Structures are given as structure tokens and as C-alpha cells.
Amino acid sequence: MANAQFAHIDATVDFWDRVRFGGGLGLSTESGFFSASVSPSAIYEFNPMFGLGVGLSGTYTNRKNFYKATVFGSSLIGLFSPIQELQLSAEFEAFLVTRNFDNPLFKNDQYWYPALFLGVGYRTQNVTVGIRCNVLYNGDKSIYANAWMPFIRVYF
Template identity: 50%
Template sequence: MTKNCFLNYSKSFLVIITVFFSSCLFAQQNDVPVQLENQFWRNVQFGGGIGLGFGSGYTDISVAPSVIYNFNEYVALGVGLQYKYLKQKDFYASHLYGGSVIGLFNPLPEIQLSAELEQLRVNVNLDGSNSNSENYWNTALFIGAGYRSGNATIGARYNVLTDKNNIYGSAFMPFIRFYF
């Protein structure tokens, strides 16, 4: 075998070996992000609430989806959206929309403590007068505690930022929270 022929075979062999090992290395690199992504989604839970209230000339419809990330069995952090429509016949119609950030702490599997910062845009249209319409932001900070069983928590929360212009009837509110 001549020297040139040996060099050509050596180069071809090195190219084949390089391609083979580089494809194996890339295959290994692709598996790591998939594993991390799967681990992330195992800790994510979706939930929220839907509310309907009807009465004598009164309508209350609300939708509030949310998502949380469980850092461990004790601590979770999440975000939520909220939309609410309120109407009192012959008096007003109101649209409220915004978001919230929620932190959950479970010192025991059955006990859940929470803190939720909520920011809502409030649009109120008084019937018969556009000049009396109001548009403003409402901020609430709820501190709560509840009993947790499976995916559901039932408890109460208190708005520590309540004032005379608060959109809620009371600073104290019961809640039922679901996450799947």
C-alpha cells in the first residue's frame, strides 16, 4: 500500500469516527433538556375558579384561572388572571379584570397558608349617566389559611389593604381553591 493511499484511508476513517462520536454526543445533549422539561412540568399545577351569582335583578359572573409551581412539598408560587362582570338592574354594570401573584406554604399536608397580591382594573358604568362612570385600579393583599385535602383547599382570607373604596363587600372572605 502506498503512502498516499494510507493517508486517504486514515482521513476517511477519522472523518467517519468523528461523525459517529459527534452524533452520539449531540444525542446525549438532547436528552438532558427533555428530562429537565419533564421535571418542570411535573411540578406545575393548574386551577382556579368560576363563579356565577344571580338574584333579583343582580348578575355576578367571574372566571379566574391560575397556575402554580411547586418548589417542594411545602412551598408553591403562582400567577392568576381574573375577569368579573357585575350588574345591578337599573343601577350599574361593572367589568373587573387583572391578575394576581400567589404564594402558598404547607407547614403540614392538611394546612395551607397563603398570601396573594391582586391588581384589578375596575370599570363601572352607572345606568342613565355616562358622566358618573368610574375607571380605576384596585389593589388587594390577601393573607389566608385553609384546610387542604387532595387537590382542594377550603379556608378564609383577609384583605389587609382594605379601605372605604374597596370593591369587596368585606375584608374577610371565605374561599375554595382547586389545583390539578
């Protein structure tokens, strides 16, 4: 009976009362290198167990005397919490990557890069900490250093 109550959907709740907003900001600098990103997102919680959301992302990277890159994209995320403390996730991202090299020996390029992350995290209220794996990882084209990535997810 407790599971049925946990999954209960209250039809009297307003749509916007079920929407949670969050996202991420990123900044990385070192000598001759700069990278900044913005990634807002929103999740609709159908009930305490299931959520579905969308996100946008933009990143600018500059390595002095080597290249400049922009990455723009969107994502679709599904969240499942079989118990309150455990959150399973599946997130599909599609990014348009544009790289412009300062050295003519390297060819400028533009391509779409997909990523499908499967993740697991520990959830407490509106914060989830966990790890996810990109099952479509391609080391030659990826915008990520490797397939495995820790995450902190916060929605308000």
C-alpha cells in the same frame, strides 16, 4: 430528618410535572342583578412545602337601571405548608375596575384596586378550605363585600 425529606427537591422531575392548574368560576343572579366571573390560575410547586403561582381574573356585573361594571386583573400567590394539612397563603391582586352608571347623578369611574390577602387553610390532597383577610381593604373602592373571605382552593 423527616422535615428534610419533606422539603427535598427532586431535580429530575420535569418542570410541567410541578405545575398545578386551577381557578374559579362565579355566578350570581337575583331580580335585576347578574354577575359572572372567570379566574384561571396556575401554581408551580417547588416542593411539598412551597408553591408560587399566577392568576387572571375577569368579572362582569349588571344591576338593572343602576350600573354595569367590568373588573379585569391578575394575581400572584405564594403558598407555604409547614405540615401537609396546613396551608398558609399570601396573594396579591391588582384589578382595573370600570363602573358605568345609568343615573347621571352618579359619576362613571375607572380605577385600579389592589388587594393583599393573607390566608390559612386546611389542606387535603389537592383541595384547601380556609379563610383569608384583605389587609388593604377599602370599603369605598373594594370589589369585595368585606375584608374577610372564606375560600376553597383546588389545583390539579
